[in-house]
Amino acid sequence: MTQPAPAAEAAAHKTAPADGGSPWRATLARADVRTLSLLGVLAALILIGGVTQPDSFLDTDNLQLILTQASVIGVVTVGMTFVIISGGIDLSVGAIVALASVWATTVATQEYGFAGILFTAVVVGMGCGLVNGLLIAYGGMVPFIATLAMLASGRGLALQITDGKTQMVTVDGVLRLGERDSYVLGIPPLVLVFAAVTVVGWLLLNRTTFGRRSVAVGGNAEAARLAGIDVRRQRLYLYLLSGLCCGIAAFLLIVLAGSGQNTNGNLYELDAIAAAIIGGTLLSGGRGTIVGSVLGVLIFTTITNIFALNNLETATQQIAKGAIIVAAVLVQRRTANNH
Incomplete structure (x- = not known):
């Protein structure tokens, strides 16, 4: 009789429920706690904004602005969530957004109109994701380094294309x-596009084998390989997905700003990673939720808006974001210990 491989056997014991119930029961319980916690934080921020700036914050135009600003980084965060769940990281998302935006707004590209700009932005994003994926999955490079x-290189190429100038959109x-x-x-x-990407x-993540394979690779890559998953190909697909989101x-940033600049997407990688973390995605991989990541984006965008309306310093805003990240991680650890 063939004995089960040690890694696969360990993974089976790890995922098997102790009480014979559903293996997802504890995970769903943790997800509910995280989601409720994030909703509570968001509700508290809305209350603070309503109290400090009742006329401005709760105005329809301002709420539309918050959602619009959240849309761009939100789409990036969706792709980042998949990468982190698989045990990877992508520090290049901001640079890819910048490169795609300036490449799509060159005079030559704009001659092809709306379709040309959209096509170029998506192809450049996926091209960069493909390079990342090949270097990491098949080149054996550490995700951080790649x-x-x-x-x-993305920032440098974006600067070279624009020569440091802003490229105005005329389409x-x-x-x-x-x-x-x-x-x-x-x-x-833009909000509708963000909603569609989120859905x-x-x-x-939750209804396809692609999502299950991503979680499996992040949880235990060797066990996933022994289970028949092509780990390298899966990682390649994940970085392609991240590039597509970028x-x-x-394109959304081009619509929002009406231009392409080499400074676009500055620090997007940090914002996306932070939003995913406070949303419940483990940096070590194997667990994460799209809903949590989206709530994380909304929390950070709301904080930025409240600070701007109250004319508070950016440094204070960054301190507040850091405190929220620490609090979210502590909540995650406490929830995991209780389950």
């Missing part, structure tokens, strides 16, 4: 998406 190299179809006339039932188009990301985010 994506750090992409960060440096009416793109500019029109940022105008109020394009809102659907009072919802900006697709949730379905992909390309979409670049």
Whole structure:
């Protein structure tokens, strides 16, 4: 009789429920606690904003602004969540957004109109993701090093393309998406795109074999390999997905700013990682939620908005964000110990 491989056997014992119930019961309980905690933080921030700036914060235009600003980094965070769940990291997302945005707004690209700008942004994003994936999955490079190299080269290439100048968009179809006339039932188009990406990301993670394989690779790559999962190919797909999200985010940023700049996406990698972490995604991999990551994005965007309305310093804002990250991690650890 063939004996089970040690890694696979260990993984089986790890995922087997102690009480014979569903193996997802404890995970769902932890997810509920995290989600409720994040909703509580968001509700508290909304209360603070409403009390400190009742006329400005709760104004419809300001709420639309918060959601619009959250859309760009939110799309990036969805892709980042998948990468972190698999046990990886992507430090190049901000640089990819910058490179995709400037490449898509060159004079030559804009000659092809709306479709040309969108196509270029997405292709550049996926191209960078492909390079990251090949270096990490098949080149054996550590994700931190490979994506750090992409960060440096992406920023450098974006600067070379623009020569340090802002590239203004002249395509009416793109500019029109940022105008109020394009809102659907009072919802900006960028928010609708963010919502669509979130829904697709949730379905992909929770309702497909792709999502299950991503979690398996992050939880125990060797056990996943022994179970028949092509770990290298899965990691390649995950970085392609991250690049796709960066390309979409670049297009949204072009619509929002009406231009392409080599400084676009500055520190997006830190914001996306922080949002995913406070949303319950483990940096070590194997666990994460799209809903939690989206709530993390909304929390950070709301904090930024409240501080801006109250004319508070950026340094204080960063301290507040850091405190929230620490508190979220402590809540995660306490929840994990209780289950």
